[in-house]
Amino acid sequence: MTMKSVLAAVSISVGCLASIGAQADEPVLDQNWSPKDLALWQNTSQGSRLVPLSWLMALEVAGQPERFLSDKNITTYGYTPHLLPFNGEVYRLPRGFVIDQGDDRTLTFSRLRWYTDQRDQEPWVGLNCAACHTANITHGDNTWVIQGGPTNADFQAFLDAFRAALYATADNEETFDRFARKVLKDGYTPANRLQLHTALNSLAQFLKTGASLNATNLEYGPGRVDAVGHILNRVAQLNGAMAQTPNPSDAPVSYPFLWNTPQHDVVQWNGVAPNKRLGKNGLDIGALARNASEVVGVFGDVAMQQGPLLKGFISSVRVKNLDQLERTLQKLKPPKWPEKLGAIDRSKASLGAELFKQKCVSCHLPLARDNLTAPITAQMIAIAAEESPSTIASDPWMACNAVQFTSAPGNLLGEHLNAKKGHIDHSSPLVTQLGVAAREILLNQKSEIIDLALRGAFHVEPLVQLQASKDKQLSMVETLLPADKAYRLDQCYTLAKMTTVEDGKTVQKYPLAYKARPLTGIWATAPYLHNGSVPTLYDLLPAEQRPSRFKTGSTRFDPQKVGFIDAFGPGSPFTYDTSLPGNFNVGHDYGASSFSDDERYALVEYMKTL
Numbered sequence: 001m002t003m004k005s006v007l008a009a010v011s012i013s014v015g016c017l018a019s020i021g022a023q024a025d026e027p028v029l030d031q032n033w034s035p036k037d038l039a040l041w042q043n044t045s046q047g048s049r050l051v052p053l054s055w056l057m058a059l060e061v062a063g064q065p066e067r068f069l070s071d072k073n074i075t076t077y078g079y080t081p082h083l084l085p086f087n088g089e090v091y092r093l094p095r096g097f098v099i100d101q102g103d104d105r106t107l108t109f110s111r112l113r114w115y116t117d118q119r120d121q122e123p124w125v126g127l128n129c130a131a132c133h134t135a136n137i138t139h140g141d142n143t144w145v146i147q148g149g150p151t152n153a154d155f156q157a158f159l160d161a162f163r164a165a166l167y168a169t170a171d172n173e174e175t176f177d178r179f180a181r182k183v184l185k186d187g188y189t190p191a192n193r194l195q196l197h198t199a200l201n202s203l204a205q206f207l208k209t210g211a212s213l214n215a216t217n218l219e220y221g222p223g224r225v226d227a228v229g230h231i232l233n234r235v236a237q238l239n240g241a242m243a244q245t246p247n248p249s250d251a252p253v254s255y256p257f258l259w260n261t262p263q264h265d266v267v268q269w270n271g272v273a274p275n276k277r278l279g280k281n282g283l284d285i286g287a288l289a290r291n292a293s294e295v296v297g298v299f300g301d302v303a304m305q306q307g308p309l310l311k312g313f314i315s316s317v318r319v320k321n322l323d324q325l326e327r328t329l330q331k332l333k334p335p336k337w338p339e340k341l342g343a344i345d346r347s348k349a350s351l352g353a354e355l356f357k358q359k360c361v362s363c364h365l366p367l368a369r370d371n372l373t374a375p376i377t378a379q380m381i382a383i384a385a386e387e388s389p390s391t392i393a394s395d396p397w398m399a400c401n402a403v404q405f406t407s408a409p410g411n412l413l414g415e416h417l418n419a420k421k422g423h424i425d426h427s428s429p430l431v432t433q434l435g436v437a438a439r440e441i442l443l444n445q446k447s448e449i450i451d452l453a454l455r456g457a458f459h460v461e462p463l464v465q466l467q468a469s470k471d472k473q474l475s476m477v478e479t480l481l482p483a484d485k486a487y488r489l490d491q492c493y494t495l496a497k498m499t500t501v502e503d504g505k506t507v508q509k510y511p512l513a514y515k516a517r518p519l520t521g522i523w524a525t526a527p528y529l530h531n532g533s534v535p536t537l538y539d540l541l542p543a544e545q546r547p548s549r550f551k552t553g554s555t556r557f558d559p560q561k562v563g564f565i566d567a568f569g570p571g572s573p574f575t576y577d578t579s580l581p582g583n584f585n586v587g588h589d590y591g592a593s594s595f596s597d598d599e600r601y602a603l604v605e606y607m608k609t610l
Contacts, residue, residue: 027142027143027144027338027340029144029145029146029147029335029336029338030333030336031146031147031148031259031332031333031334031335032331032332032333032372033147033328033331033332037328037331038147040324040325040328041128041129041130041147041325041328041329042082042084042095042096042098042128042130042134043084043085043098044098044128044318044321044324044325045098045099045100045101045126045128045318045321046098046100046126046127046128046129046291046294046295046298046300046317046318046321046322046325047100047102047126047295047300047301047315047316047317047318047321048098048100048126048127048128048295048298048299048300048316049100049107049110049124049125049126049299049300049301049316050124050125050126050127050162050298050299051124051125051162051166051203052112052114052122052123052124052125053086053091053099053122053123053124053125054122054123054182054183055179055183055200056068056069056093056125057069057091057182058178058179058182058183059165059166059169059179060165060168060169060175060178060179061073061161061165062161062164062165062167062168063168065178068161068162068165069092069093069094071092073161074094075570076570076571077153077154077155077157077158077161077571078151078152078153078154078222078223078553078569078570078571079094079095079096079097079131079151079153079158080094080095080134080136081093081094081095082094082095082096082097084097084098084099086099086123087123093125094131094153095130095131095134096127096128096129096130096131096132096133096134096151097125097126097127097128097131098125098126098127098128099123099124099125100123100124100125100126100316100318101121101122101123101124102121102316102318103120103121104120104121104122104301104316105120106303106314107301107303107314107315107316108238108301108302108303109202109203109206109301110124110203110301110316111301112199112202112203113195113199114183114184114192114195114196114198114199114200115184115187115192115195115196116187116189116191116192116195126298126299126300127298127299128325129258129325129329131151131153131298132150132151132153132155132225132255133147133148133149133150133151133255133256133257133258134146134147134148134149134151135149135150135151135152135524135525135555136152136555137149137524137555137557138555138556138557139340139341139556139557139559140340142340143555144335144338144524146335146524147332147335148257148258148259148329148332149257149258149335149524149525150223150254150255150256150257150525151223151255152222152223152552152553152555152564152569153222153223154220154221154222154223154553154569154571154574155220155225156219156220156221156225156252157571157572159211163204163207163208163211166200166203166204166207167204167208169200170197170200170201170204176197176200177193180192180193180196180197183196184196209237209244210233210234210237212246213233213236213237213244213246213247214226214229214230214233214246214247214248214249215246215248215249216248216249216250217250218248218250218252218580218581218582218583219574220252221252221552221553221574221576222552222553222569222571222574223254223255223527223532223552224252224253224254224255224531224532225252225253225255226249226250226251226252226253226398226401227253227255227294227297228251228253228268228270228398228401228402229247229248229249229250229251229401229405230249230297230298231293231294231296231297231434232247232401232402232405232430232431232434233246233247233249233405233407233430234296234297235296235304235407235430235433235434235437236407236408236430236433238296238302238304238437239304239407239408239409239410239411239412239433239437240304240305240410240411240412241407241408241409241410241411242408242410243408244407244408245406245407245408247401247405247406247407247430249401250397250401250581250582251395251397251398251400251401251531251582252531252532252582253269253398253530253531253532254525254527254528254529254530254531254532256268256269257334257521257524257525258329258332259329259332259333259334259335259520259521260334260367260372260376260517260518260520261329262275262284262287262326262329262330263372263373263374263375263376264376264378264517265375265376265377265378266378266380266515267290267515268290268515269398269399269514269515269530270398270399270402270511270512270513270514270515271378271380271511271513271514271515272402272431272511273286273289273290273293274286274290275287275290284323284326285442287322287326288319288322288323288326288442289435289438289439289442290438291322291325291326292315292317292319292322292438292441292442293434293435293437293438295316295317295322296317296434296437296438296441300315300316300317301315301316302314302315302316302317302437302441303315304410304411304412304437304440305411306440311443311444312439312440312441312442312443312444312445313437313440313441313443313444314444315441315444317441317445319441319442319445320445330372331372332372333369333370333372334369334520334521334524334610335521335523335524336369336521337523337608337609341557341559342559344605344608344609345605348601348602348605348606349602349605349606349608349609350606351599351602351606352599352602352603352604352605352606352607353606353609355595355599355602355603355606356603356606356607358591359590359591359592360519360590362379363379363381363516363590364379364516364517364518364519365379365517365518366518367518367520368520369520369521369610376517376518378515378516378517379515379516379517380508380511380513380514380515380516381513381514381515381516382496382497382508382512382513383396383399383400383492383493383496383512383513383514384493384496384497385493387587387588387589387590392513392514392587392588393586393587394514394529394530394531394584394586394587394588395529395530395531395533395581395582395583395584395585395586395587396489396492396493396512397581397582398514398530398531399492399496399511399512399513399514400488400489400492400512402431402511403429403431403492403495403510403511403512404429404488404491404492405429405430405431406427406429406430407430407433408426409424409425409426409428409433412424412428412433412436412437413425413426415436415440416436417432417436424436485581492512495509495510495512496508496510496512496513498510514530519607519610520610521610522537522607522610523537523562523607523608523610526562526563526564527552527563527564528540528563529585529587529588531582531583531584532552532576533546533576533578533583533584533585534546534547534585535547535550535552535561535563535564535566535576536558536561536562536563536564537561537562537563537603537604537607538560538561538562538563538600538601538604539561539563540588540592541589541592541595541600541603542589542592542593542594542595542600543585543586543587543588543589543592543593544589544593546578546585547566547578548577548578548579548585549575549576549577549578550566550575550576551566551567551568551573551574551575551576552564552568552569552574552575552576553567553568553569553570553571553573553574554567554568554569555569560601560604561604562604562607562608
């Protein structure tokens, strides 16, 4: 879908939003976006290609005649039905699922043909930013839509069900015949039916391989996804290696909130992705590299090999659209606490402001809600087995996995890193391979971006090989882990202590840290900590009183504790268990254990004002 067609469809889209969103008297939060901005954000393709549009419209739930896109089925996974205009028609898709249409002749897994004389620009459906970064909050009869907030959808369960629907369609004769007649319509012939079945099996096998690389026994539940794990395994799947190394995607995190993101020097929970703007109002090449990498993780199609003219990797990634989406994000304001959630107790908030100043402000710098331009320097807090004034003992697995995942480089072998760091070799971790792939995707589409400026995005040095200590005393957490994970965790904490000198400053050698950021709008971003292991702001303080198990999935809001209530959502009941690796809720106390209950509520009241 081109940018021109998106803008031309704005009036249709706004009407669609009103027809399914909500009624005219429902509350609206002012986040500084016009209807045009909102339509662009919700309807613009990044280049994600999950499934052909005609297939998705015909797909049935596995083992049932119900449409996979029925409102009943979509809401089961926490997604919101949304009307999307495309080529003069309107399609009812989950919010943030958009249509991508482009020449597929040089692509890989999405270059499918399922009928005679098929064109090379078949429309596909994929995800964009709005799928993961739009939140619904309900209280009483009111529902607020938080633009840029973390979704409460269950992506893992949705993707499992989607794959199951494809497999069931391919395997069942009657189901496939219904599917084929809807997809092929007047072109339904024995030859086309066979060709469609072959194409369906091809996509199903591609998704099955991806699932095997990501496979984990850990359920994410609503509101979380191991985005880094999925992205890195997709690099392994697309880089052309003869065999890939599975890396269990077992470190799910909350979807980060997006307002003020363009102001940050680095993004992602572990700060691995830099923002690098060319000039005051110029192209943010860091954001483009970060977003191109994100598209790879959500089914972007990339041919990871150089052509004869060394002009980068051909892909489905829409670089111009990514730039437009990032510029739209620059306008987004954090949401202000709505009065319909209850008036803020200003006396308590005043006390809370003092507590915040004493305990929190050194990491979480203040930022006014209207300030959309001030640069934000990340406060990176190193992970460690024990918490200290300079370290944090939160669940380590997202940071550890990001630098420890490896797989054969395939066609990326020998690709240039930069003048100082050499080339991709067999020891290069997947995060380094990802940085090179993101750079080459952009170079293929943006000849005006100088190569030097792109080098280093997502770059991580090859990891040193550490020897296990036979006499090491294991920490309490390590004794609860399988031997291989305990060893990896020991290595990770050792790497976290390594430093290097850059521009005269001593810095951490590897990005084994979590980022503290301004908390403007924090009230609308539950659950808390990077992995969503704490349901409310009240429960966050102090650490030893955090719930060890709680239900997730509900969007019903608790305005007193500030977060979602302890209740199941519309899908399969899910209980968050903080005893599992990846789900640990430890760390980030910093003196909160000394707070009285009144002080805890005072601090929560203050954070409503941010």
